Amino acid sequence: MEFFEFFSTSWNEILMMTWEHIQLVGLAVGVAILLGVPFGIYITQHETLSNLVLTVAGIIMTIPSIALFGIMIPILSVINQGIGFLPAFLALVLYSQLPIIRNTFIAIKNVDPNMRDAAIGMGMTTWQRLRKVEIPIALPVIMAGIRTAVVLTIGIGAIAAYIGAGGLGEYIARGISTSYTTMVQVGAVSVSVLAIVADYLLGRIQKQVSPKTAHSK
Amino acid sequence: MITFSNVSKIYESTGKKVTAVDHVNMSVEEGEICVFLGPSGCGKTTLLRMVNRLVQITEGSIEIDGKDIQALDSIELRRSIGYVIQQNGLFPNMTIEENINVVPKMLGWDAGKRKNRYKELMEMMGLNPEEFRKRFPWELSGGQQQRIGVARALAADPPVMLMDEPFGALDPIIRDHLQNEFLRIQKDVKKTILFVSHDIDEAIRLGDKIAIFNQGQLMQVGTPDQILSDPKNEFVRDFIGSDREIKRLTLLTVKDLLNKGKKGNRKSNLTAEINEFYVTLDTDLRNALAVLLASPTGEAVIVDQRNQPHGILTFTDYELLTGVHPSKLKSIVH
The missing domain is CATH 3.90.1280 (CBS domain Like)
Known part of the structure; x- marks a missing residue:
């Protein structure tokens, strides 16, 4: 089998590309969490803003990734970063925003009103209420959003190889342009395995942070 | 003592004014249980929630021991008032001990003092402190959860307690039991309690005083015996039922x-x-x-x-x- 032969001869390179891929996705989702979670919480307190934000994030999601990379090239060329890591990173951050902001927003909004009532009635400040009650209760749904974002960006990250960002997408891009099917297959399978493993690990974390209920056992 | 003077709440929605609470005047003495009684939508819960400023007063004033609550910091006010709601008030992400210690922790009590208070409260509630310390609310029965809810409200020893149908969601046997427990505990702690209920039997049983509301207005306030023997108007007479003389018998042994x-x-x-x-x-x-x-x-x-x-x-x-x-x-x- 040519496929396994390819694996055994180039596993070193595959590992390196996987690491590149993880770095790109990890950094992008990390930044997206730092932006999206606080922002999602912020818009729960500002109802009018939330509609606008969720709509814009939704629109960004509908832009095809290849087009978004294309848009970024002229803009980032101004600072000589038209291709490579930066545009890929920015695009992935943008794509991650929707699942993260939306899940955070919905999770906080859906906290049982009785819980909120009790927290306010006991004299918690807005910040204490968020930190001690609403965020812990909302965490499983926020984690689900992060999980979606990670799987999504692992997929989109493969296309970033076209603008020279590296990662496992490189095999796919190179394989297609040289009509080398095995190379495309190895790239695609590697990306899939990475996504499945990441999803599984994040699922374990999600379970860890979920408050136990009578139904969870 | 809690004094309500001309308290009103008017909601405005799409140009229409809805009066939820209409010029209520009454007072509740220290150490007294006053039951706010009435059909749903009569404004009893709104009035209760105005006391810890979960609902803003439109008109009039509420004073606790002579201090206008509007003049106090709302966060501090709430920490000095125990608050129990019907159900689901316990935080599912916290253990029983953490739930009970929410207010003491915010007030900055040290760990030793909190631990002692937890033990004291659990014993007061008739629950084993060690058995429940690390458990989560979902592991408890409805009756136990409601007891923890009361314990949590008592944690920082507030002089005033607000209770919004705390036993409303429990089955009759458990409710009966908790009402007895509640009266036993009140004998020791002597809090000033405002208690919302829609159940006339519960009101007669628990209240030192009953305030009956209809459409935001205070219909009558008095001791259970006064209300039962001398209903002021048609509404009160209907609400307490035609068997009021029989109900009066429950007041005596x-x-x-x-x-x-x-x-x-x-x-x-x-x-x-x-x-x-x-x-x-x-x-x-x-x-x-x-x-x-x-x-x-x-x-x-x-x-x-x-x-x-x-x-x-x-x-x-x-x-x-x-x-x-x-x-x-x-x-x-x-």
Whole structure:
């Protein structure tokens, strides 16, 4: 089998590309969490803003990734970063925003009103209420959003190889342009395995942070 | 003491004004349980929530011990008032101990003091502190959860407690039990309590005072006996029901009856053996009447705490207290 032969001869390179891929996705989702979670919480307190934000994030999601990379090239060329890591990173951050902001927003909004009532009635400040009650209760749904974002960006990250960002997408891009099917297959399978493993690990974390209920056992 | 002066709440939605609470004037003495009673939508919960400023006052003022609550910091005000809601008020992400210690922690009590308080409260509630310390709310039964809810509200020893139908979601047997427990605890802690209920029997049982509301207006406020014996208007009369004289009987026990009429104590006549038709000194007069009605002789044996016969109760004894002729009572029951 040519496929396994390819694996055994180039596993070193595959590992390196996987690491590149993880770095790109990890950094992008990390930044997206730092932006999206606080922002999602912020818009729960500002109802009018939330509609606008969720709509814009939704629109960004509908832009095809290849087009978004294309848009970024002229803009980032101004600072000589038209291709490579930066545009890929920015695009992935943008794509991650929707699942993260939306899940955070919905999770906080859906906290049982009785819980909120009790927290306010006991004299918690807005910040204490968020930190001690609403965020812990909302965490499983926020984690689900992060999980979606990670799987999504692992997929989109493969296309970033076209603008020279590296990662496992490189095999796919190179394989297609040289009509080398095995190379495309190895790239695609590697990306899939990475996504499945990441999803599984994040699922374990999600379970860890979920408050136990009578139904969870 | 809590004083309501001309308290109103007006909601405005799409140009329409809805008066939820309409110029309420009343006061609740220190250490008293005042039950806010009325049908749903009568404004009782809104009025309760105005006391800890979960709902803003549109007009008028509420004073606690002479201090206008509007002048106080709302966060500090709330921390100084215990708050119990109907259900689901416990935080699912915190253990029982953490739940109980929410307010003490915010007030900056040290760990030792919090631990002692937790133990004290759990013992007061009749729950084992060690058994429940690390458990989560979902592991507890509804009755236990509600007890923890009351314990949590008592944690920082606030002088005032607000309770919004705390026993409303429980089944009758558990509710009955918790009401008894609640009265026992109140005897020790002597809080000033505002208690929302839609259940007239609960109000009679728990309230030192009952305030009846309809459409935002205070219809009548008084002791359970005042309300039952002298309903001010048609609404109150309807709300407390046509069996109000029977309900009044629950306010008194066999002991009260014996104290009132010395001749009720007829030990010498006692020939009957203790059979199934007996009452204790603590039986309320409504239940005692039910026993009399069931008894073929129309008599019931009174037994004391040690299950020794103490006297005999008959229909005529009721004349002493109620002013209602027993035959009239009988016709209401049948």
